[in-house]
Amino acid sequence: MVTFKIxxxxxxxxxxxxFQTYEVPDEKEMSVLEALFYIVxxxxxxxxxxxxxxxxxxxxxxxxxxxxxxLACQTLIKKLGSTTITIxxxxxxxxxxxxxxDMESFxxxxxxxxxxxxxxxxxxxxxxxxSFKERAEIDEMINCILCGNCYSACTMAATNSDYxxxxxxxxxxxxxxxxxxxxxxxRLRIIDGxxxxxxxxxxxxxxxxxxxxxxxxxxxxxxxxxxCFK
Amino acid sequence: xxxxxxxxxxxxxxxxxxxxxxxxxxxxxxxxYVELGQxxxxxxVALRLKDVMTLALDSSILFLGLFHGLNGVRMVALDYDFLxxxxxxxxxxxxxxxxxxxxxxxxxxxxxxxxIK
Numbered sequence: 001m002v003t004f005k006i007x008x009x010x011x012x013x014x015x016x017x018x019f020q021t022y023e024v025p026d027e028k029e030m031s032v033l034e035a036l037f038y039i040v041x042x043x044x045x046x047x048x049x050x051x052x053x054x055x056x057x058x059x060x061x062x063x064x065x066x067x068x069x070x071l072a073c074q075t076l077i078k079k080l081g082s083t084t085i086t087i088x089x090x091x092x093x094x095x096x097x098x099x100x101x102d103m104e105s106f107x108x109x110x111x112x113x114x115x116x117x118x119x120x121x122x123x124x125x126x127x128x129x130x131s132f133k134e135r136a137e138i139d140e141m142i143n144c145i146l147c148g149n150c151y152s153a154c155t156m157a158a159t160n161s162d163y164x165x166x167x168x169x170x171x172x173x174x175x176x177x178x179x180x181x182x183x184x185x186x187r188l189r190i191i192d193g194x195x196x197x198x199x200x201x202x203x204x205x206x207x208x209x210x211x212x213x214x215x216x217x218x219x220x221x222x223x224x225x226x227x228c229f230k
Numbered sequence: 231x232x233x234x235x236x237x238x239x240x241x242x243x244x245x246x247x248x249x250x251x252x253x254x255x256x257x258x259x260x261x262x263y264v265e266l267g268q269x270x271x272x273x274x275v276a277l278r279l280k281d282v283m284t285l286a287l288d289s290s291i292l293f294l295g296l297f298h299g300l301n302g303v304r305m306v307a308l309d310y311d312f313l314x315x316x317x318x319x320x321x322x323x324x325x326x327x328x329x330x331x332x333x334x335x336x337x338x339x340x341x342x343x344x345x346i347k
Contacts, residue, residue: 156309159310159311192234193234193236194236198237199309201305224237228240228241
């Protein structure tokens with residue numbers, strides 16, 4: 001059996017969060033998300049958490065597992081190397097219920113950076129072409145699934161509520177560095193300033209928790225350089 | 231190139247770090263090791279501090295060090311919501327603190343040059 005200590009909190013009823021313990025049968029290759037399904041189906045139907053794809057694509061099941069932000073679907077119990085697993089919601093975000101957090105500020109900042117391709121050139125007969133080299137520069141950033149692990153782990157985002165945060169800045173660089181994008185000056189204007197790229201102190205907390213092994217610090221440093229020498 | 235305050239201060243922070251590193255090397259060499267093989271004595275160091283070039287070099291290190299350190303303090307202060315709204319006040323306070331320490335430091339260095347007891 002594996003012991004799960006799960007943070008419980010209902011923002012409508014509770015004043016303080018508390019931990020509740022559940023015993024889950026230890027099955028081979030069981031992920032933390034599967035264990036949470038077991039708890040809901042067999043032990044406590046009131047436990048709230050988000051999930052969708054179950055395959056580390058949607059980023060919905062981000063939570064703090066044994067002291068580190070991870071995706072529950074991607075985390076195998078055996079890989080944690082412990083018979084007691086503590087789960088709490090992503091830190092530094094308002095808790096709605098149990099393991100569900102309010103992602104509004106995260107997505108508001110994501111929208112600020114205009115996360116879409118802007119190209120004011122005449123539309124070509126076929127597609128906007130891109131070389132392999134040009135595509136390679138943004139390959140890593142495209143993999144971001146917006147789970148919020150990096151944003152929640154970022155010390156600056158925790159203390160400065162206006163800081164854009166690593167996920168939004170990574171996406172900003174993804175479009176800035178895209179050879180097909182023509183709004184580079186506008187993108188630099190958005191990320192420049194005290195609450196933009198320059199708020200990052202390169203602590204690499206974001207890179208440590210990214211389930212897609214993206215290093216947001218790289219994108220942020222590139223943006224800083226571009227903003228300085230524009 | 232067009233800078234706004236945040237990008238300019240970020241860039242100057244890096245430039246000042248490199249300059250401090252090189253100027254400190256020059257300071258250590260000039261004040262302590264210029265006479266290789268000789269024992270490092272206070273009298274010798276004090277004699278070398280009478281040089282105007284040394285005074286200029288050490289004053290530069292002091293200026294760069296103060297800028298680098300206090301700009302770092304400002305960066306840390308702006309990490310916090312409750313301090314961020316006082317950005318202008320904090321910046322001016324740090325400028326005043328920096329200017330005061332610079333004057334104090336240069337005054338100390340001048341003492342070697344003009345033999346103030």
